[in-house]
Amino acid sequence: MRNIVIAGAGTAGLRTAAALRERGFGGRLTLVGEEAHRPYSRPPLSKEALTGVGLGEGPLAGNRALRLLEDAEIDALDLDFLPGTRAVGLDTASRTVRLDDGGGIPYDGLVVATGARARRPDTALAGVHVLRTLEDAEAVRARIAEHGRLVVVGAGFVGAEVAASARALGAEVTLVEAAPTPLTRVVHPRLGSVLTELHRENGVDVRLGTGVRAYEGSGRVERVRLADGGAVETPLVVAGIGVDLNTEWLRGSLDLMPDGSVRCDEYSAASAPGVYAVGDLANWPHPRYGGRVRLEHWTNAGEQAAAAAHNLLADPRDRRPFTPVPYFWSDQYKMKIQLLGQGAPADEVAIVHGSAEDRKFVAFLGRGGMLTGVLGLRSTPRTMRYRGLLERPTTWEEALAAAAP
Ligand SMILES: Cc1cc2nc3c(=O)[nH]c(=O)nc-3n(C[C@H](O)[C@H](O)[C@H](O)COP(=O)(O)OP(=O)(O)OC[C@H]3O[C@@H](n4cnc5c(N)ncnc54)[C@H](O)[C@@H]3O)c2cc1C
Known part of the structure; x- marks a missing residue:
């Protein structure tokens, strides 16, 4: 070649x-x-x-x-x-x-x-941004500094991180998500609700279970009309909608x-x-x-x-087949969230170290009797320790036994 x-x-x-x-x-x-x-x-x-x-x-x-x-x-x-x-x-x-x-x-x-x-919302109004490139980030940063207020649409990882970063800058943030909990694609609802609380504790106005019906304004966005009939006045929108x-x-x-x-x-x-x-x-x-x-x-x-x-x-x-242990991290409010394997769908969830109340835990996720994922919040060494369990098929019982302190 x-x-x-x-x-x-x-x-x-x-x-x-x-x-x-x-x-x-x-x-x-x-x-x-x-x-x-x-x-x-x-x-x-x-x-x-x-x-x-x-x-x-x-x-x-x-x-x-x-x-x-x-x-x-x-x-x-x-x-x-x-x-x-x-x-x-x-x-x-x-x-x-x-x-x-x-x-x-x-x-x-x-x-x-x-x-x-980044998928763009269906509107031509100015003030509605997405975040994928350097230029997007420069624009979003400048607009947050200019307006001090924004609506973040979509509570996936990008939206949740934009909300957390904007709060760190002192901006007023409304986070709108159509699903009942944030990060539904990767995090089980029981753990997603911990993240909802985290945003609320840090001053984000979190609106769950309601999508956006329309972006309204003349030339520039002035408000976001929600599917539940409500509306949020805003000069700035950042959409993290996939x-x-x-x-x-x-x-x-x-x-x-x-x-x-x-x-x-x-x-x-x-x-x-x-x-x-x-x-x-x-x-x-x-x-x-x-x-x-x-x-x-x-x-x-x-x-x-x-x-x-x-x-x-x-x-x-x-040639070698590619069979990785998937790994993802996210940083929100100075807390690191890490996911090994698959977070969703899961029919078993067990917190094996720490607790949701302390905002510090390691959770196992399982499906069909097998361990499928390990999710950690503020627990890097403990989370990474379980990577080996995901490199081979591990039953739910074997995983729980391996987690004993
Ligand atoms: C804001 C943000 C935060 C993220 N945070 C995390 C995180 O915390 N943890 C994590 O694990 N992942 C995170 N990700 C995801 C991670 O960045 C992506 O998984 C990664 O960038 C994928 O890399 P890629 O090279 O496949 O694609 P890309 O990064 O999309 O790169 C593709 C490149 O190809 C170029 N291109 C497109 N079409 C053409 C064409 N026709 N001809 C030539 N060039 C073309 C594009 O311009 C781009 O430069 C984040 C992503 C974003 C946007």
């Missing part, structure tokens, strides 16, 4: 490049990225980038806290880096990626890492799942020869979760990049 193209210059794309070089790939390596910047890390965008803590002075672009690798390390990868360039099509027969400048790059191996974009995957450019070339994710096998290989997919857009069968998975987790982007780099370069007999 002499010529590898990586489409998408986010965490998964850059980590793939680094992993290919680490494994001795000495050929031509092209990294195509739509954004104007060198690759950067997104998790700080809803945390340090909003609060300013740990960032120092200056604009966000190039800030050390957001770097995935030092500039010298990126230089050492010897990439043909094409920033500000979008992949617009894939021809699997001639093995060519088509670019928005009209050109095309041939490949022997292709890694698709174009990730996701993502859309950047895979439209692959339609007709690769097998896509109904949600637009790239259908991969257990090796992270897509449906065309020489093509792999990694990060937020990859969908693959995971033997311990009884079906296919897709993870929007920062750690997964790096781990899958390393696995795909290995498989792309390996002799077919030496």
Whole structure:
């Protein structure tokens, strides 16, 4: 293999490049990225980038806290880096990626890492923001400073973190969520209710079980009309209502799942020869979760990049299935929430250390008699200690026995 193209210059794309070089790939390596910047890390965008803590002075672009690798390390990868360039099509027969400048790059191996974009609410009013890029974070930070008041729509991790960061800045925050508890996609309702209390204790006006019916205002947003008939006056909205995957450019070339994710096998290989997919857009069968998975987790982007780099370069007999223990963290109100494995759906929940009242605990989550996840709040060493239980099938009883003090 002499010529590898990586489409998408986010965490998964850059980590793939680094992993290919680490494994001795000495050929031509092209990294195509739509954004104007060198690759950067997104998790700080809803945390340090909003609060300013740990960032120092200056604009966000190039800030050390957001770097995935030092500039010298990126230089050492010897990439043909094409920033500000979008992949617009894939021809699997001639093995060519088509670019928005009209050109095309041939490949022997292709890694698709174009990730996701924030889903935008259905309104053209100014003052309604999303948060996915450096530019989004700069805008949200400036508008919070300007208005001191906002409505956050959606209490997933991004929305919950924006609410917490805005409170740290002293802003007045209303958090609106259609589900009965925050973080329903990843956290069992019993534990989600602890997070609701956490937001309320920190002064957030939390409105659960009601979605947004309309954004109202003339030119700029002035209020959010809720599905329950209520309304909240606000000059600023930040919506964390999920993502859309950047895979439209692959339609007709690769097998896509109904949600637009790239259908991969257990090796992270897509449906065309020489093509792999990694990060937020990859969908693959995971033997311990009884079906296919897709993870929007920062750690997964790096781990899958390393696995795909290995498989792309390996002799077919030496390819390894990708079977990670999923890992996610979130920082809210100076508290770290960590999830190993899957948080939902779960039909068993047991707090095995600490207590919800103390806002410090480790909880086991189970389904069908098996341990499926471990969720910790302010309990990093204890939470991580149970990773091994999720590396192999562990019954609920075995897990509880392993948790005995
Ligand atoms: C605000 C925020 C906070 C987060 N916090 C956490 C956290 O605390 N913990 C955690 O585990 N995860 C967190 N995440 C999730 C994590 O950042 C993602 O899982 C990770 O960024 C996925 O990396 P990726 O490389 O797959 O995709 P992306 O980061 O989306 O990168 C894809 C890149 O490809 C580019 N691109 C898109 N289309 C094209 C195209 N056609 N051609 C060329 N380039 C293209 C995009 O512009 C982008 O730069 C957070 C995400 C956000 C937005």
